[in-house]
Amino acid sequence: MxxxxxxxxxxxxxxxxxxxxxxxxxxxxxxxxxxxxxxxxxxxxxxxxxxxSIDNLLSGLMDYTADDYMIQSVKCSFCNSTYEDFKKTGRLGCARCYNVFRDRLMPLVRKIHGHNLHKGKVPKRAGGNLRIERQIERLREQLNDAVRREAYEEAARLRDQIKELEKKLGR
Known part of the structure; x- marks a missing residue:
């Protein structure tokens, strides 16, 4: 390009x-x-x-709470970064900071993404099985929703789609 x-x-x-x-x-x-x-x-x-700026965005999403003062005193033993450093810059000091500040980061991740599990995108050319597995996950969620709503014809259609996709995976 x-x-x-x-x-x-x-x-x-x-x-x-x-x-x-x-x-x-x-x-x-x-x-x-x-x-x-x-x-x-x-x-x-x-x-x-x-x-x-990404820094302003992240710091705006983080709320100060009573335990912030305790969290600020916690430092990453590898890079000496504090949670306060993260709040100022929007960047963690190293990969180990994710574990050190996990309790404070997970609510922030949930606030940004809506959940704390990152699935990412699947490339179109590669990842055929992964794409099918994710499609099955979506269909199962729709199936559960259809059953809750008592839309049994839709549920049967979704069930059949799931079975077809599972055959492609060799299940």
Missing amino acids: ICERCQKRPATVHYTQIINGQKTEMHLCEECARETGQLNFEPFTLPFGSFF
Whole structure:
């Protein structure tokens, strides 16, 4: 893919912005990304004039509670980072910080993602079985919902779809 701005170099920076449900994508080379400010991760101005930074977003989602003072004194034994450091920067010091601050991070993860389990996306070309397993999970959730609503014809259709997908997996 070629840079959308200069039309010369390969696009290596892919930027997606969603504002009020409007999705905008840019595919830029590294040089154009630097020139437009999309490569550095400092605060940038949105089209409607407000400032945004990931640091401000994360710190805004974190609420101070009575036990914050106790948490602040806890340090990662590997990198010496504190939870207060995370609240200021939005970044953990090292991979071990996830375990050290787990009790405080999980509510934040749930607040951002809606749950604390990250599933990620499955590439279209690879991950065929994983894609089918996730589809089965979704269908089972729909099946349980249909049974709760007593929509038995829909439940039977969903059950049959699940069986077909399980055959593909060799179950």
